Amino acid sequence: MPQSEPNELAAPEPTPVPVASAPEHPPALEIHGLTKRFGQKTAVDNLDLVVPAGSFYGLVGPNGAGKTTTLSMATGLLRPDAGEIRTHGVDVWRNLLEAKRLVGVLSDGVRLFDRLTGVQLVTYAGLLSGMDRDVVVERTADLLQLLDLENAGGTLVVDYSAGMTKKIALACAMIHAPRLLVLDEPFESVDPVSSANIRDILDGFVKSGGTVIVSSHAMDLVQRMCDHVAIIAQGRVLAAGTTDEVRAGSSLEDRFVELVGGRRHGEGPEWLRTLSNSAS
């Protein structure tokens, strides 16, 4: 386990990667022919995706596009029906343990052990990864400070607000200093200030050689924050590449709507527009 340097206020640094994204280094995440069916429904359909090491990668797509399913399979939570997934060259489903050490995960729609206090929960995540307790304690304090949760460290997570819960889950994902952070909807219901702080942390993480994958519905945010982006719909990748390539001159949101379709034109039904009959 990497020992954390006694930095005064820095995010746990990822295990050093010699020169980010040098060609001979395998991508942070490489997915080929990934498929997952739930009964009749094909959630992920022969999906290919390459996330270069050292990139800040945005994953966008409409509801039910298969983002969460893809990320679950990439992080060892859901067994694929077919396909290959590698993180930093490690085959995830052949070498689960090794792959898991490289990845930090924030899952959407998954419970936390919320009868623990914030400090206890992050400590628990660290200890489960096999880290030394002293290192865990030190990093937990750093993380809580970074995420503006210092005062909530002794509060049970069950009593947290939605945004605080997101942040403590993020701390759990980062405690073991992974090389790849996979974050499913990390900014949902997080306040603007905390959201900006989290972005700074993630930027710093990427600058120091780590890789971040975020899924989000907030197009503006992804366009500003991510250097790479993939648009996913119906279990397939519609477009992927650097953010500038994908948006091709227009805004990411317009490009997204153009690719995904389903935009309705008009101003809604007549009765919703008129204020005249709102009396009763």
Next chain:
Amino acid sequence: MVAHLVKLRFLILWNSLKKSPWQLVAVIIGALYGLGLLIAIIAGLIALGFAPLDVTRSVTVVAGAATVLGWIVLPLVASGIDQTVEPARLVTFPIPTNTLLLGLTVSGVLGVAGIVTSLAAFTTVATWAHYPLAAVAALVCAAIAVLTCVVGSRMITALSANLGSGRRFREARGLIVFVPIILLGPIILAVTEAAPAIVDVLPTVAAIVQWTPIGAAWAVPGSIAAGEYGAAGVQFLIALSTLVAFVVAWRFALVHALENPAHTAASKAGKGTLGFFGVFPGTPTGAVAARALTYWLRDPRYAQSLVTVPLIPIGLGFMANINGVQGVLNATGPIVALLLALSIYTDVSYDNTAFALHLQTGVRGAADRLGRVIALMVFAVPLTVVLTVGTVWFTDTWSVLPGLLGIAFGALLSGCAMSSVISGRFAFAVPLPGESPFKSPPGAGVGLTLSLFATWAGLTILVIPETVLAIIGFVTGNMIWGWASLLVALVLGGAMLVIGVRWGGAILDRRGPEMFALLQAKK
């Protein structure tokens, strides 16, 4: 709108059943059982019509009052049992309060309990069939009584929603009320013991209860049959004003509860302290143990098992007293050991999707299994020893001590072994984190009970050696057999535990994602 609310209720019930055909089967079995009970009640009520007038009056009043009382007390005991049409969920819709009241009342009457109560209540018309005027009164009064039941129950729910300040109140209430339920067995025993005496006091009780809000409605037909028209009129007024008062109180409480949703003041557990995480070794196994032990204290679903422990010697003491066989009390140690060992049987199901953390961090299955067992052993071992030695001291039968310890530790170790294998393999329909420990998805009981029976059967086989040795010791009175039993229990049980932890761990390592998918389906 009222029809809408009622329809909503049945839709929710039906949809929750459609998710699993086995749940449907379980519900049908439950319904048949209820139906049998209902037929027995109806037959009893009709037969009651042929009893002497005094008896009929006393029985209907007391039984009726007990029914009303049950309806009113139930929401206190079992919060969250019926959340199908919870007012709090309807708060965003523009429904007039009175319509909401009416809708909730009707959907309450048309619930399973409501239908059963209604059928039984209206059967009292047949009970009073020998007195035509009383039968007519029974018809009206049965309607009033049923409404009093439903409205009273809703009123208490709304009132307690106002009283309780969120999570902790709810949890504490759930646990406190759990105590009498556990003691139900001894209480029933004591009551049956005193049954002849009760028959004597029944008329006296009835004479008082018939003037109370819960009994008045049931007393009216009897008073008419006896020709006491004045009394009947007063009782009818009492019954009617009770219903009105309940409705008014309910309306007030409901409006207040909807405008002031409950919230929980954040609970602090000492800033920056690690709790058990600082005590156990800083390894994955130690962390799992620390987490599990924290949950034993903080999660009402676990605390419920702990509350049970002191009640077992009390219950056995009752039985010992009644049978006059003091030795019954000695069973305390083994029974507690068995219950505790099987209480971690649904451990991963209790985690629900929080278990994802174990998968994401790549903790070894064996470490997960062992940590949970260690957390249990921390208090289960001392408890078992103290209870076994304590009961033997109390009954002054020191010669059975080693054999009893043998059975107790055999059950504890082998039981933990079985729990370790099963809890990581199957996801059971248990109350979700934060839900009342009493809430169970419809039909969940049967599935859980069946698998538990299988486990008990398996466990019985595993503990045969130490049990046989111990029994030989009890019969012959030779303590050497007892010591042999204890030795076998420790060695054999220890070996079982090692196998169980390894095996269960291997299953988790192999099937972790599949287990997680099962847990997600229970979400």
